Amino acid sequence: xxxxxxxxxxxxxxxxxxxxxxxxxxxxxxxxxxxxxxxxxxxxxxxxxxxxxxxxxxxxxxxxxxxxxxxxxxxxxxxxxxxxxxxxxxxxxxxxxxxxxxxxxxxxxxxxxxxxxxxxxxxxxxxxxxxxxxxxxxxxxxxxxxxxxxxxxxxxxxxxxxxxxxxxxxxxxxxxxxxxxxxxxxxxxxxxxxxxxxxxxxxxxxxxxxxxxxxxxxxxxxxxxxxxxxxxxxxxxxxxxxxxxxxxxxxxxxxxxxxxxxxxxxxxxxxxxxxxxxxxxxxxxxxxxxxxxxxxxxxxxxxxxxxxxxx
Amino acid sequence: xxxxxxxxxxxxxxxxxxxxxxxxxxxxxxxxxxxxxxxxxxxxxxxxxxxxxxxxxxxxxxxxxxxxxxxxxxxxxxxxxxxxxxxxxxxxxxxxxxxxxxxxxxxxxxxxxxxxxxxxxxxxxxxxxxxxxxxxxxxxxxxxxxxxxxxxxxxxxxxxxxxxxxxxxxxxxxxxxxxxxx
Numbered sequence: 463x464x465x466x467x468x469x470x471x472x473x474x475x476x477x478x479x480x481x482x483x484x485x486x487x488x489x490x491x492x493x494x495x496x497x498x499x500x501x502x503x504x505x506x507x508x509x510x511x512x513x514x515x516x517x518x519x520x521x522x523x524x525x526x527x528x529x530x531x532x533x534x535x536x537x538x539x540x541x542x543x544x545x546x547x548x549x550x551x552x553x554x555x556x557x558x559x560x561x562x563x564x565x566x567x568x569x570x571x572x573x574x575x576x577x578x579x580x581x582x583x584x585x586x587x588x589x590x591x592x593x594x595x596x597x598x599x600x601x602x603x604x605x606x607x608x609x610x611x612x613x614x615x616x617x618x619x620x621x622x623x624x625x626x627x628x629x630x631x632x633x634x635x636x637x638x639x640x641x642x643x644x645x646x647x648x649x650x651x652x653x654x655x656x657x658x659x660x661x662x663x664x665x666x667x668x669x670x671x672x673x674x675x676x677x678x679x680x681x682x683x684x685x686x687x688x689x690x691x692x693x694x695x696x697x698x699x700x701x702x703x704x705x706x707x708x709x710x711x712x713x714x715x716x717x718x719x720x721x722x723x724x725x726x727x728x729x730x731x732x733x734x735x736x737x738x739x740x741x742x743x744x745x746x747x748x749x750x751x752x753x754x755x756x757x758x759x760x761x762x763x764x765x766x767x768x769x770x771x772x773x
Numbered sequence: 774x775x776x777x778x779x780x781x782x783x784x785x786x787x788x789x790x791x792x793x794x795x796x797x798x799x800x801x802x803x804x805x806x807x808x809x810x811x812x813x814x815x816x817x818x819x820x821x822x823x824x825x826x827x828x829x830x831x832x833x834x835x836x837x838x839x840x841x842x843x844x845x846x847x848x849x850x851x852x853x854x855x856x857x858x859x860x861x862x863x864x865x866x867x868x869x870x871x872x873x874x875x876x877x878x879x880x881x882x883x884x885x886x887x888x889x890x891x892x893x894x895x896x897x898x899x900x901x902x903x904x905x906x907x908x909x910x911x912x913x914x915x916x917x918x919x920x921x922x923x924x925x926x927x928x929x930x931x932x933x934x935x936x937x938x939x940x941x942x943x944x945x946x947x948x949x950x951x952x953x954x955x
Contacts (some may be wrong), residue, residue, distance in 0.1 A: 471778060473778055477783045482783075486823060487827065496949065497884075527794075529779065557776070557777060558779075610879055614879045648931065685904045685949075687904060
């Protein structure tokens with residue numbers, strides 16, 4: 463045996479950029495996050511060659527998972543071609559040799575900022591969501607130590623009170639993206655700033671979801687086939703954004719989440735937010751089944767209830 | 774383009790972690806720990822993937838303990854260790870498990886992780902339910918004394934509790950604290 467056989471060749475970067483200790487820590491934390499759905503597990507959050515707030519939480523999780531056999535998709539607000547998504551995807555590829563795709567159904571790891579794709583993700587896929595603020599109680603309890611105690615006691619009374627106040631003032635829930643949701647009947651989590659349209663997709667999903675906030679150094683998970691319930695009162699159900707009447711100007715798709723494009727005359731046109739799905743429609747490639755069908759019905763029957771306006 | 778080298782050590786640790794991650798994500802399903810043929814090799818692979826000087830372990834097996842110590846992790850008493858390795862469950866092992874850390878309400882993630890050797894596809898049949906399982910999942914397990922399930926039931930007061938990996942040769946089944954065993 464020679465010394466060269468015992469050591470690895472000198473290289474500029476560790477595999478996956480992070481060193482072995484960082485990856486082991488992330489992996490240990492990820493396993494505990496999966497074991498306690500919705501609980502925010504603290505982790506060290508290393509420095510990366512992008513600024514905090516630009517997806518470092520999601521990127522660290524992806525780097526702990528990725529290998530040469532991985533197929534990675536990165537989206538930003540649904541788009542594969544935004545600057546942030548393109549740079550993250552290129553960085554992940556350069557640090558791991560993973561292949562990349564824009565096809566949701568081909569991806570083994572899908573890192574996303576603020577969207578869940580329209581096509582139904584499958585078993586064995588990992589959705590990594592970038593999280594700017596992991597603490598759902600921040601709106602009612604700015605002290606993070608006190609918020610942790612509220613989570614420990616499952617004392618979510620102030621969240622319910624906030625919801626009630628919204629109904630009293632506006633006759634509807636006014637929280638847009640990042641809608642607080644109860645995971646496995648125990649922890650309230652921020653599902654990251656995905657629109658309300660995407661929140662139900664986490665409920666009883668076939669795939670694993672890992673959510674990570676690099677700046678706040680917190681990671682949490684929604685394991686496959688886990689109950690995720692957006693906060694709602696029995697008599698005023700949670701509502702998704704109404705996409706009725708919105709038709710994509712390039713693909714003709716309806717009842718999907720749309721980007722609104724303001725026009726000079728004050729009107730608006732719409733296009734699909736999910737660029738990978740739009741690409742398939744444009745090229746006549748058969749897309750997979752979607753969470754919402756052409757009529758706007760969610761794939762878990764009875765999960766979303768008809769709207770009710772309080773008197 | 775030249776990529777950073779995917780070394781054999783890197784590959785072993787990542788593939789072991791992925792097997793553990795999917796085992797915990799889909800409790801009751803059998804996943805393979807890449808390249809590990811024997812239960813002892815699997816324990817070593819899990820130790821290499823998860824342990825370093827930032828964490829701690831407990832095992833009654835002296836040979837395994839010597840091996841795991843090389844990771845830099847501290848060998849602590851059962852009541853304090855983060856990772857417990859039990860190649861077999863005898864009376865002494867069960868006594869140690871009663872002391873395993875279940876975490877606190879503020880930090881339930883401090884609950885221990887138990888890695889236990891057993892035999893799949895023999896012994897009693899159990900029905901599992903909970904997160905990661907669409908309806909129910911049946912498993913057959915041998916080498917796990919009935920008393921173990923009583924200990925698990927008493928330890929788990931969700932979110933408190935410990936999480937279990939069951940190992941048979943190069944295969945692993947995950948039982949997070951959220952899984953109900955019937």
